[in-house]
Every structure is written in structure tokens, then in C-alpha cells.
Amino acid sequence: MRGSDRYVERTLQLVAFSSLAALVAITSFIFKEGAPFVFRVGLDNFFSGDWHPTAHRYGIGYMIVGSAVVTGGALLLGVPLGIACAVVLGEMCNASLRGLLKPLVEILAAIPSVVFGFIGIALLLPWIREHLGGPGASALAGALVLGVMILPTIIAISLDALRAVPRSYRDASLAIGATEWQTIWRVVLPAARSGIVAAVILGVGRAVGETMAVVMVTGNAVQLPHSALAPLRTLTANLALEMAYSTGEHRSALFATGVVLFVVIVVLNALAGLARRGAGASHRKKAPRVAALTATHRETEGATPR
Amino acid sequence: MRGSLVALAVLLTLAAACARKPSAALTLSGSTSIQPLAEKWVEAYRVGHDALTIAVQGGGSTAGVQAILSGTAQIGMVSRALSPEERRQVHEIVVARDAIAIVVHPTNPVGDLSLDDVRDLYTGAIGNWRALGGPARPVSLITREEGSGTRTAFEGSVMRGQTIAPGALVQDSTGAVRQMVGSDPAAIGYISLGLVDRSVKALRLNGVPPTEQSVDDASYALTRPFLFALRGEPSRAAAQFIQWIHGPEGTALTRAEGFLPPLSEPAHARQ
Numbered sequence: 001m002r003g004s005d006r007y008v009e010r011t012l013q014l015v016a017f018s019s020l021a022a023l024v025a026i027t028s029f030i031f032k033e034g035a036p037f038v039f040r041v042g043l044d045n046f047f048s049g050d051w052h053p054t055a056h057r058y059g060i061g062y063m064i065v066g067s068a069v070v071t072g073g074a075l076l077l078g079v080p081l082g083i084a085c086a087v088v089l090g091e092m093c094n095a096s097l098r099g100l101l102k103p104l105v106e107i108l109a110a111i112p113s114v115v116f117g118f119i120g121i122a123l124l125l126p127w128i129r130e131h132l133g134g135p136g137a138s139a140l141a142g143a144l145v146l147g148v149m150i151l152p153t154i155i156a157i158s159l160d161a162l163r164a165v166p167r168s169y170r171d172a173s174l175a176i177g178a179t180e181w182q183t184i185w186r187v188v189l190p191a192a193r194s195g196i197v198a199a200v201i202l203g204v205g206r207a208v209g210e211t212m213a214v215v216m217v218t219g220n221a222v223q224l225p226h227s228a229l230a231p232l233r234t235l236t237a238n239l240a241l242e243m244a245y246s247t248g249e250h251r252s253a254l255f256a257t258g259v260v261l262f263v264v265i266v267v268l269n270a271l272a273g274l275a276r277r278g279a280g281a282s283h284r285k286k287a288p289r290v291a292a293l294t295a296t297h298r299e300t301e302g303a304t305p306r
Numbered sequence: 307m308r309g310s311l312v313a314l315a316v317l318l319t320l321a322a323a324c325a326r327k328p329s330a331a332l333t334l335s336g337s338t339s340i341q342p343l344a345e346k347w348v349e350a351y352r353v354g355h356d357a358l359t360i361a362v363q364g365g366g367s368t369a370g371v372q373a374i375l376s377g378t379a380q381i382g383m384v385s386r387a388l389s390p391e392e393r394r395q396v397h398e399i400v401v402a403r404d405a406i407a408i409v410v411h412p413t414n415p416v417g418d419l420s421l422d423d424v425r426d427l428y429t430g431a432i433g434n435w436r437a438l439g440g441p442a443r444p445v446s447l448i449t450r451e452e453g454s455g456t457r458t459a460f461e462g463s464v465m466r467g468q469t470i471a472p473g474a475l476v477q478d479s480t481g482a483v484r485q486m487v488g489s490d491p492a493a494i495g496y497i498s499l500g501l502v503d504r505s506v507k508a509l510r511l512n513g514v515p516p517t518e519q520s521v522d523d524a525s526y527a528l529t530r531p532f533l534f535a536l537r538g539e540p541s542r543a544a545a546q547f548i549q550w551i552h553g554p555e556g557t558a559l560t561r562a563e564g565f566l567p568p569l570s571e572p573a574h575a576r577q
Contacts, residue, residue, distance in 0.1 A: 052469070053452050126489055135446035136490060137475050220451075220476035231475050241451045241478045244366040250453070 030262055034255030046256065051222045053242065058253040060260065062222050066139075066232035069225055070218065071207040073143025074150055078207075079200055081147070082154030086199075089155070090162035091184050109152030117216030120145045125217060134229030137219030142232070145213050150203040157202055161195020162188060198275035205268040209261070211236040235261050332543050335363040336370020336383030337455045338479050339498045340532050343402065343563050344383060350559055351550055358543055364479075367455035371396060374537045380544050382535035385455035385498075386462075395537070400568040401551050402532040402560050405499040405521045406460055407508040409484070411491045416440040418510040421527055424464050427494060430471035435492060447474035448486050448495035456480065459530040460496050496528075500564035521566055532565070 038046050041058055048059030089101055124144060125136035132140070165188050173183040189196070219231025220241060233241075238257050246254055334344050341364045348360045363379070370382030371392050388398055408424055410416060416438050419427075426432040427445055436442040449470050450457035461470070477483045480497045487495040488505030495506075499516050502508045508516050511527050520526035534548060550556050557567035 121485065121489070129490060135475055135493070137486070215478065216482075220478075221473050222476075223472040231473065233476070241476060242453060244364075244369045244453075244478075246453060247368055247372060 027262070030255055030258045033252060034257075034259035037249070037252035037256045038259065041253075049222075049224065051238075053246070053250040053253060056249060058249070058256075060235065060238065060253075060257055062224055063233050063235045063238050063257070064260070065224060066218070067208055067234040067236070069139050069232060070142035070146055070214065070234060071204055073139060073228075074146035074207045075200065075204065077144065077147030078150040078154055078203055082151050082199070082203065083158050083196060085151065085155045086158035086162060086196075087184060087189070090159050091188060092180075105152055105155050108148075109156070113149065113210060113212040114216075116145050116149055117213035120213060120217035128229065132229055134227075135219060135231060137217055137231050138229045139218065139225045139232050140228040142214050142218040142234070143228075145217050146207045146210055149210060149213060150206045153206050154199045154203045157199035158192070158196050161192040161199065164195060165191040194275045194278040198272040201268055201272040201275060205265055205272070208234075208264055208268070209236060211240050215240050331359040331361070332381065332541075332547060333361045333363065333373075333379040334381045334383055334534075335365055335373040335379035336535075337367040337385035337532075338364045338481075339385040339404065339456055339501075340383040340402075343500065343532070343560065343565055346559055346563055347547075347551055347556060350555065351547060360547070366453060367458075368453050371535055374535055380536075380541060381548075384533040384535050386458040386530060388533065388535065392535070396535045397537075398533040398535050399548060400531045401534050401548065403521065403566040403568060404530055404532055405516045405526055406456060406463075406496050406528040406530065407499045407502050407516045408494065408496050408511065408528075409487050409502060409506040409508050410494050411487060412505070412507045413491050414440055414507065416509070417507075418513055420512050421464055424511070425466065425468060428465060428470050428474070429468050430473070441491075443492040446490050446493040447471060448483050448493055449474040449476055450480075450483065450496075451476050451478050454478075455530075456496065456498065460528070463528050464496075502564070518561070518566060531568070 037058075045057075045059060047061045047064070049062040049065075050057045050059040051062065085101075085105070089098055089105075093101065120141055124141050128134065128138060128141055129136035169187050169191055170183055173187040174180070178186065214234050215237045218234065218237065220233045220237050221231040222233050222238075223230070225232040235257050239254050239261075242250070243254055334348075341362060344362045348362055352358065352360065363373075365373070367382075367384040367386055370379070370384055371388070372382075373379035374382040374396060382396065384398070385404065388396070408419065414435070416435065419438065423432065423438060427438075428447060428449070430447075432438065432445065434442060434444055447470070450460075475486065477486055477495075480501050483495040483497050484501060484503070484506055487493045487497075497506075499508070499521070502516075510516075514520050514525050514527070516526050516528075521529050536544070540548065551560070552568070560567045
């Protein structure tokens with residue numbers, strides 16, 4: 001029995017490390033293919049807005065702007081909605097309503113992005129074209145679709161953060177006569193601030209990295225979007241559109257686009273990690289999830305507010 | 307515990323053995339314009355050839371050439387003329403001919419354009435349908451991504467060195483262009499003639515409608531060859547398949563799908 005236990009343990013270790021190896025392999029491959037290219041064409045060329053691979057001009061500046069624009073738009077929609085939804089789920093509803101809403105949010109997270117894109121093409125684009133003008137495929141369409149797609153991320157992590165706020169905070173606030181809403185607005189949300197910031201940052205990461213739905217609804221024209229109704233191309237869309245046809249230098253340029261995306265996502269994840277650690281420190285614990293597990297223990301001890 | 311691991315190992319070995327079993331396998335890879343036609347060919351061809359496994363993959367003309375160079379496919383499907391560089395490494399066989407149709411929304415009253423009109427639309431010089439006798443709506447240009455065989459062929463015959471306006475919407479497949487044109491009354495796009503359906507309207511070019519006859523007698527201005535690119539001598543299975551495509555069954559199917567069989571002489575010069 002003992003021998004087979006050790007065998008299983010070794011196997012699991014091997015499996016765990018192989019996933020890490022995949023990460024290392026991907027990272028080194030992207031950088032090996034892409035980074036030399038950036039320096040060969042020069043940073044100023046690479047970050048210019050002139051993208052014409054067939055004429056050997058590789059500037060991804062407009063796509064960086066494109067990614068930033070749709071992500072910003074998505075946040076305008078996704079952050080208020082997501083946080084509001086988390087507050088309702090965490091603070092303001094009874095168990096049966098939560099039992100209904102929570103699975104719905106989880107289903108939202110499970111819908112494949114191509115489905116979001118298809119709904120965008122079938123419903124959103126014609127609506128924008130008819131009622132607002134322009135070609136339909138636009139920054140606005142991308143922002144709306146992404147805004148909905150980042151909801152599950154923002155809701156789930158904000159909810160974690162709200163749950164991690166000790167019960168005693170709420171009790172203390174209610175005990176001194178604050179209403180339920182005052183408690184949420186003045187006590188619970190500020191206490192959960194770092195965790196909510198982490199939720200927003202991870203939402204940004206999701207929006208920046210989303211590909212399929214964005215390719216389908218933003219029109220993919222390489223230009224500075226002069227209005228919300230103008231088409232644009234994001235970094236991810238550039239990779240997805242052109243990878244199949246690319247060879248030689250063009251391919252390297254796409255890998256270099258991948259390097260930029262990779263760096264952005266890693267920085268965002270690191271920031272989110274910092275924010276969550278901050279959240280942990282503010283309630284004297286390491287992470288919201290751990291906090292939830294030890295909540296009962298702490299309550300018997302009586303948690304000390306900051 | 308140990309027993310189940312052994313069972314797993316046996317299963318995996320069996321699975322690997324099964325995966326290797328079909329000895330004659332053929333992979334076609336490349337142009338998304340040729341892909342639907344190639345799938346029809348394969349479907350019909352396999353009826354008499356059970357032992358043969360033929361896979362058809364998309365990815366684009368350039369990817370098709372890459373695939374045969376790297377050995378992941380035996381046949382590359384290319385819907386444009388090979389570049390001189392590619393021609394040094396692979397050789398080509400014309401398997402069909404196609405026309406590129408300029409398509410608009412079915413409700414668009416414009417029915418006939420000259421090549422110059424099409425070029426002016428795509429450079430952005432004509433920005434409103436009113437200038438061509440249509441409704442007063444700004445034109446939505448729809449194009450394919452750089453590197454696409456259809457785009458390369460379109461640029462070669464229509465744009466003549468001018469660049470497509472940067473505001474044109476870029477879609478990454480023939481189907482996506484058709485979907486976009488079919489849903490936008492102000493859109494214009496270009497797709498393979500064989501894939502034109504009722505959701506879009508194909509325009510006459512200089513008065514000539516894109517039909518089998520006008521492509522055949524070369525009065526329609528936008529035609530291109532569909533190529534199979536090969537590296538070295540084709541395998542027996544590949545050679546037989548290509549021979550079948552050129553035979554009576556294959557050419558009948560090609561016509562039924564809205565494309566044209568190759569001319570008896572190689573049609574390289576057509577682009």
C-alpha cells in the first residue's frame with residue numbers, strides 16, 4: 001500500500017511539473033520567435049500605426065490603441081454591473097434567490113466566446129447599424145460584448161472579496177445604527193476594496209486576452225477608431241486573423257504581437273496578485289478563500305477590526 | 307491500484323496502434339476558398355475507396371504551401387498564383403477555376419460596375435452609394451485579411467498597386483464576408499463565385515455577369531485558378547485522387563458546385 005502511495009505521489013508531481021513545463025515552453029517560444037524581431041525593426045517602427053505585412057511594414061500601435069479602447073469600454077459596462085451583481089449576491093439576497101442567481105452567473109462564464117461573437121453578429125451589429133449608424137462592426141460592439149463577457153470574472157472575485165470581510169464589521173456597523181445600505185457602502189465595500197480592485201484587474205486581463213468574439217464584432221480594420229462606431233483591430237484579433245497566412249517576417253511580427261500581449265497579461269496578473277495580497281493583509285490573512293475557510297474559527301475568537 | 311495502471315497502459319498502447327492503422331492517408335490543407343469544394347470531392351471519392359482516409363483542413367493558401375513544405379500535408383490547396391519563391395520549392399496542378407464575384411446586399415439597386423468603380427470604392431475615392439446611382443448611404447467596405455488567396459487575387463486584378471482603404475472591415479473567411487454583406491444593406495465584398503448564394507447579389511463587371519459561360523470565354527474580368535501544390539512526385543494515392551478530380555466524375559462535381567474544371571492546357575497565365 002505504502003509503495004503504491006509513493007508511486008501515485010510521484011506521478012502526480014510529474015503531471016504538475018509538466019503543466020509548468022508547458023508554461024516555460026510557451027514563454028520561451030514566444031520570446032524566441034518574437035523578441036528579436038522587435039529589435040530588428042526598431043521599437044519606433046514596431047509601435048507605429050503602419051501595419052502592411054505584404055509591404056514589410058509592421059507597426060502594431062493602432063492595435064494597442066484598439067485593445068485599450070475596447071477594454072476601457074468593456075470596463076465602463078462590466079465594472080458597475082459586476083460589482084452591483086456581487087453586492088446583491090453577497091449582501092442583499094436570501095438563500096433561494098442566491099441559489100438561482102449564482103448558477104446563472106456560472107452559466108454566463110461557461111458560454112463559449114464564439115457564441116458571444118455570433119450573438120453579436122446576429123443581433124448587436126444590425127441594431128447598431130440601424131439605430132446608431134456606421135458599419136455596425138465597431139468599437140462599441142466590441143466593448144458591449146466584452147463588457148458582458150468579463151462579468152463572471154468580476155462578479156466571482158468581487159464576491160470572494162465581500163465574503164472575506166469579517167461578519168463583525170457588519171455587526172458593528174449595524175449595531176451603531178447604520179442602515180443596511182450604509183453598511184454596504186461605507187463599511188463592507190471599502191473593506192473589500194483591494195479584492196474588488198483585483199477583480200477589475202483580472203477583468204481587464206480577460207478583456208485584453210479575448211479573441212474570438214472580438215474578431216467577429218469589431219471589424220478588424222487597422223486604424224485609429226475616430227468614433228465609437230468605427231471599426232478597430234485588437235492585438236489578439238491581429239494574431240487570430242493573420243497567423244494562418246503568415247510566413248517568415250510576417251510570422252515573426254505576429255509572435256512579437258504575442259510578446260506584447262504576454263507582457264501586458266503578466267503585468268496585469270501580477271498587479272491583481274498584489275491587490276489580493278493587500279486584501280489579505282487588511283484582514284490579517286493571506287487570501288480571501290483561506291479567509292472563508294477560517295471564518296468560523298475567527299468568529300469564535302472575535303476578530304479585531306483594523 | 308497497480309492493476310488499473312497496467313490496464314491504462316494497455317489501453318493507451320492499443321489506442322496508439324489503432325491510430326496508426328490506416329496505411330493510406332492523405333491530408334489536404336490550405337485555402338478556405340477551395341476547402342468546401344475539396345470536401346465535396348473527398349466525400350464523393352471516398353465512396354469507392356474505403357481504405358483511404360482523406361483529411362481536408364483550412365488555414366489559407368500560404369498555410370497550405372507551408373504545410374506541404376513541413377510535411378504535415380501531402381497536398382496544399384492554393385487559390386492564387388504561386389509566388390516565384392514558392393514555385394522554386396513546390397509545383398502546381400490546376401484542379402479547378404473560379405471567378406471572384408463582387409457582391410452587395412440583395413436590396414442594393416446597383417447592379418453593374420466597371421473595374422475602375424470597384425477600385426475607386428475600395429480605395430475610398432467613392433464613399434457613398436449615391437455616386438453610383440444607389441441609395442444615399444456610406445459604403446461599408448469588406449475585405450479579407452492580408453495573405454488571403456482571394457485578397458491577393460483581388461488586389462492583383464482590381465487594385466493595380468493601390469491600397470485598400472484602412473477603414474475597410476476585415477473578415478477572415480469567405481463565409482464571414484458573405485454573412486457581413488448579406489446583413490448590411492450598404493456593404494460590398496468579394497467572394498469566390500462558387501460560394502455566392504441568395505443572401506448576396508453578385509454584380510456584373512463591365513456589363514458581364516459572373517457565370518460559367520463568361521468565366522469560360524474569359525469575358526468576365528476576375529478569374530483565378532485553384533491549385534494543388536505538391537512537393538516532388540505525388541504518392542500513388544494522391545496521384546489517383548487528382549486524376550479522379552480531372553476525370554468525368556470529378557469535373558461534373560466541380561461544375562455542380564459552381565466552379566469550373568481546369569482548361570485542358572494548364573491555366574497558369576490566367577492571373
